[in-house]
Amino acid sequence: MSTTNTNSGSGTGKRVISFHYTLTNTQGEVIDTSRDSEQPFSFLEGTGQIIPGLEKPMALLSVGDKRKIEVEAVDxxxxxxxxxIVEVPRTKLPNADELSEGDQFQATGPNNEMLLFRVIEIKGEDVKLDGNHPLAGEKLFFDVEVIQMRDATHEEVAHGHAHGEGGHHH
Ligand SMILES: [Zn+2]
Incomplete structure (x- = not known):
């Protein structure tokens, strides 16, 4: 096997991107924003930390760039x-006696994957659950500003996430 090192030095070839964002839905309602905190959000490229429809266009931006990025639900x-969306008897759920709408808990989905289910309706002894992500089916509108782009450290690549401001602290 031959390898060609096109990086100078000992770079990891991955970057940590820090950005501020405001997320709105099609109705123009703000769903989430990083502007509430001093620090921008930071992520390590190529780890699925942010949705693909946002990561791809962000990777092409430069520090200081401000963009509006629309992301279709599928991305x-x-x-x-x-x-x-399933109905189950209340007795099958944890805390059966204290359930209320909006409660969430993990359970296995139809393909044996772990999903977060939300209680969307309580009908007597039956409970209606929704395993969709709360933003499933929604087209999203991001207003982003790239604050910093830097080479990831080997430790960050090993951990699969960004460290420092706006990233993991441990
Ligand atoms: Zn770490």
Whole structure:
């Protein structure tokens, strides 16, 4: 096997990108923003830390760039899946006596994947659950500003996330 090192020095070939964002839905409602905190959000490229529809266009930006990025549901949190709305007897759930709408808990989905289910309706002894991401089926609108781009450290690549400001602290 031959390798060609096109990087100078001992770079990891991955970057940590820090950015501020405001996320709105099609109704123009703000769903989330990093502007509430002093620090921008930081992520390590290529690890799925942010949705693909945002990571791809962001990778092409430069520090200081401000952009509006529209992301279709399929490139965000996926299309809404009606099969993930299920009704189960209340007694099958943890804390059966203290359930309320909006409660969330992990359970296995139809393909044995771990999903976060939300209680969307309580009907007597039955409970209606939704395993879709709350933003499934939604087209998303991001207003982003790139604050910093730097080479990831080997430790960050090994951990699979960004360290420092706006990243993991440990
Ligand atoms: Zn770490």
């Amino acid at each position: 965000a949190y996926g299309e809404h899946n009606a099969e993930l």
